Amino acid sequence: MTTTAVTATPVVGFEQVTKSYGSVRAVDGLSLVLRPGETVALLGPNGAGKSTTLDLLLGLKQADTGKVEVFGTSPREAIVAGRVGAMLQSGGLMDEVTVGELVKLACDLHPKPYKVADVIARAGIAQIADRKVNKLSGGQAQRVRFALATAGDSDLIVLDEPTTGMDVSARQAFWATMREQADQGRTVLFATHYLEEADAIADRVLVLHRGRLLADGTSAEIKAKAGARRIAFDLDGEIDETPIRSLPFLTSVTVSNSGSAAGSGHTIRIQSTDADATVHALYGLGVYPRNLEVAGLGLEQAFVAITEAEEAKQS
Numbered sequence: 001m002t003t004t005a006v007t008a009t010p011v012v013g014f015e016q017v018t019k020s021y022g023s024v025r026a027v028d029g030l031s032l033v034l035r036p037g038e039t040v041a042l043l044g045p046n047g048a049g050k051s052t053t054l055d056l057l058l059g060l061k062q063a064d065t066g067k068v069e070v071f072g073t074s075p076r077e078a079i080v081a082g083r084v085g086a087m088l089q090s091g092g093l094m095d096e097v098t099v100g101e102l103v104k105l106a107c108d109l110h111p112k113p114y115k116v117a118d119v120i121a122r123a124g125i126a127q128i129a130d131r132k133v134n135k136l137s138g139g140q141a142q143r144v145r146f147a148l149a150t151a152g153d154s155d156l157i158v159l160d161e162p163t164t165g166m167d168v169s170a171r172q173a174f175w176a177t178m179r180e181q182a183d184q185g186r187t188v189l190f191a192t193h194y195l196e197e198a199d200a201i202a203d204r205v206l207v208l209h210r211g212r213l214l215a216d217g218t219s220a221e222i223k224a225k226a227g228a229r230r231i232a233f234d235l236d237g238e239i240d241e242t243p244i245r246s247l248p249f250l251t252s253v254t255v256s257n258s259g260s261a262a263g264s265g266h267t268i269r270i271q272s273t274d275a276d277a278t279v280h281a282l283y284g285l286g287v288y289p290r291n292l293e294v295a296g297l298g299l300e301q302a303f304v305a306i307t308e309a310e311e312a313k314q315s
């Protein structure tokens with residue numbers, strides 16, 4: 001029932017949380033609530049505070065001020081109760097054990113463990129189960145970390161850049177498994193630099209910047225928030241770029257040779273904060289654009305637009 005979801009205890013609650021390292025404020029007054037069943041991507045440039053946020057959520061770091069709750073309790077209590085599975089960026093794996101032994105240990109420690117063989121199969125590591133952990137490639141180690149995060153039936157799965165180092169098929173298998181986990185009602189929170197993953201997987205996207213939440217919404221809402229749209233068209237013959245670059249509402253323009261057999265065509269790509277007005281003015285120049293396309297920004301372009309606008313505001 002929807003009302004249950006709305007009134008249920010939040011999976012994660014941050015209230016005005018700050019965390020500094022010396023003079024660096026890594027998390028700066030962060031408030032957010034995650035609800036049951038959400039798949040949430042945490043985006044942000046390097047140093048935005050993503051890992052610190054996840055560490056606070058997992059009780060690995062303590063907030064300087066503010067409150068962090070997981071399932072209405074402290075992070076530590078939630079973890080001890082087996083409600084949280086986590087895969088950290090560089091979580092140390094015990095060197096001298098085999099992959100199979102390590103997964104068994106994780107299952108033994110989980111209050112609601114899955115069968116070791118199932119965990120191994122799900123993470124696609126059966127072929128390396130007898131290998132020592134310190135003999136793994138980067139991508140294999142990531143798969144093992146994933147196995148450890150899903151060793152038991154946790155309600156919240158936290159993943160810090162989980163697919164870094166994975167090849168394409170490992171990545172696809174990983175997200176297929178994560179989708180299954182989410183479809184079973186689990187909450188999934190993952191930090192990533194792969195915006196296409198956030199776009200494809202997450203039903204909610206958080207954009208962090210200098211420890212603050214810059215945007216919070218669906219991928220479509222984040223794209224709309226960036227405000228700009230892309231316009232592309234071809235022009236035949238020699239062109240005068242000056243009037244094109246003077247069109248209203250432009251945030252960027254690139255002009256390239258379209259490489260047509262006729263030789264002298266150009267492709268113009270524009271970002272505009274008011275595509276209707278820009279296109280109207282374009283026709284007003286008396287040029288005849290061919291193959292005119294107007295489209296929204298991709299999540300990656302929206303992310304860059306939002307974070308760059310914030311940088312410009314602060315500088």
Ligand SMILES: Nc1ncnc2c1ncn2[C@@H]1O[C@H](COP(=O)(O)OP(=O)(O)OP(=O)(O)O)[C@@H](O)[C@H]1O
Binds near residue numbers: 024048050051
């Ligand atoms: N242990 C630490 N000591 C001092 N400063 C730290 C420490 N950990 C993080 N920082 C600083 O805090 C800020 C936030 O770092 P954090 O690792 O949380 O960012 P991030 O968004 O995860 O970055 P990335 O995308 O590069 O992994 C950065 O300026 C970083 O240099």
